[in-house]
Amino acid sequence: MIYAVVNQKGGVGKTTTAVNVAACLAEAGRRVLLVDVDPQANATSGIGVVVGEGLSTADVLLDGASAADAIVASDIDNLSVLPSHPDLAGAAVELPSRERREHLLSAALRPVAGDYQYVFLDCPPSLDLITVNALVAADRVLVPVQCEYYALEGLSRLMTTVASVRDHLNPALKVGGLLMTMHDARTRVSGDVVAEVRRHFPELMFTTVVPRNVRLAEAPSHGEPVIVYDPHCPGADAYFEVAKEVASRG
Template structure:
């Protein structure tokens, strides 16, 4: 699929975004791959790093990830170069993926005795020489060493929150972990983006949850909500993002708009820092 009209501003340096929520079923992987595809379609070079042993992001991008495929496991545990495992996504120009294989399931335990175990992904990304505008890291639904590696490697945490009952439950622990990693391992880390997913405008509950999240998080919440959508759910079974599966669907258009917001916010923040009107992320 070729790039859309109206390219977005490209960041001055690579934005590394960690998509995390230890709660399952909130649209984390869906958000990772569709934001990545949207940014690539707007003219950016984007890498998705699949850190979830289930490999759902790899599946959705049409990337082979059976046990023998060189994967992010080899980068973290076998000291392979990231460039040796990255594959281009056939459907979307400018989009790439470092796949996950089932080997990653044991990585949490295997990392424990390793030297500098929290920063192995960070070092691999630092050594990657291909120019990139964005790296999106799809984390497993847990707060173990894989997620910590992601948080040490990047600066921005993106939290998808589904518009359902108990939406905010468990988020306190995630935010505490962000604080811990910021305090001890990565002072640049901050929550930059909250994205409301599975939004059903026909229900009162969805609008109540959206209002509660906006009250709680304020400016971090994107204006764009991602609707509950059959098309979004179907796309991965065809090895596609919703952007290529049904580009005119409400889900595809919503992710394109969310990506636009993320890009423009990044540009605005960069300009503010350059003009000395705000400090950089703490």
Template sequence: MFCIAVANQKGGVGKTTSAINIATALAASGHSVLLIDLDPQGNASTGLGIAQNKRQRSSYHVLIDRGGLVEAVVPTGIPHLDVVPATVDLSGAEIELVDLEQRTHRLHQAIEGASRHWDIVLIDCPPSLGLLTINAMVAADALLVPLQCEFFALEGLSQLLNTVERIRSRFNPSLSILGVALTMYDRRNRLTEQVSTDVRAVLGKVVFDTVIPRNVRLSEAPSHGLPALIYDHRCSGSEAYMALAREVIQRLPRQEAAA
């Protein structure tokens, strides 16, 4: 099993959209995938059509009560894709975790105990660098960073990479950067091209070749409880996420990529 945290402390960068659609594309390629919704807003759960009354157990229970991960899993309507949903309870988890034992490793322990069930686990992190995101980074083998093509992108990325270095030095020395995905790409905007050029100049091959365009269908799909790949698989956004998923698979360790 290979665990990927989808993280960026900046909100509105397409993080949850990326997590949902990459998970769907990986499942469509034959991998058994679990998406853990670790954002108190629960947008990944909603975007996969998981109604509130189906969220009897959630990522909150996994972290705080140390409930079993498998018991919190809800199947989606997509073959090979399961989700651990989030509820509003998770908004208080940052405070509750402070007083708990092994507060940074609770998600890691839960995933480790259920590793035989899935090929790939994706964690949709909240837009912050608090204890929820730290739990995700401690649990993860690698980090996937959606990065909006805008002026402040590199500044926010440097903060995230500093946090990654601290996680490596203190908790998870094997944590790597799987890749940076450029999102909300608008070819009509000269600034977009400039940001893309700057990011690639700084990070080189860490940046995925595929860019995710601004696309109305990507925005519409969550309101229907569907990934864009199911809602409209022919739109430019869906095609981009399929291409990005192929790049993700190429970067996985050989046994996971071949699953």
């Protein structure tokens, strides 16, 4: 199952979700691949892979390198990584003129996807061609939504983009779920936003709501998922529950 972690807003918890759900499923014994397709390469460094050391999604998408050659092991058993690199920013200029430009990631992952039970694609904060490539390669879309006002803003455009990719490029694509992130029980905003998103998308919301937890923000600077950095913090508990929901949704 290939999950694209998508939201065109930055800072909503895409990378945190991709890294930590991938790590939790790997810890549970599943074979998992984390693919970083954001030129910012936050998932790459956040899981402890040095940016720029080997081949990356930039080489795979722009220069035809094979995904198998670019994939590296992480420090977590069962978790492999296809790293990103800032050069992937060149995709914006280089890819539009390519043949089958929306299918490059899907084609690149096809030979390796069967080696993994779960693949997570950590997307950039946009709905550009890289994200469209991720949506074409994916079976499911996982949308982190930050618990703040205006959370719904942009979601309808995201849903329209998903529908358009389904209609024209990837008929199998489904929305795998909306995950509320950075919930702060002390503020009214958080509760209001969860209720509002639930009202608009009752069947799509994950039951688990990820709390705001400083451990989740600290872990990436140590190159570790939160279940390694602090396995008993509320953020780790939440992502274990999210991973269970992902596994049970199939």
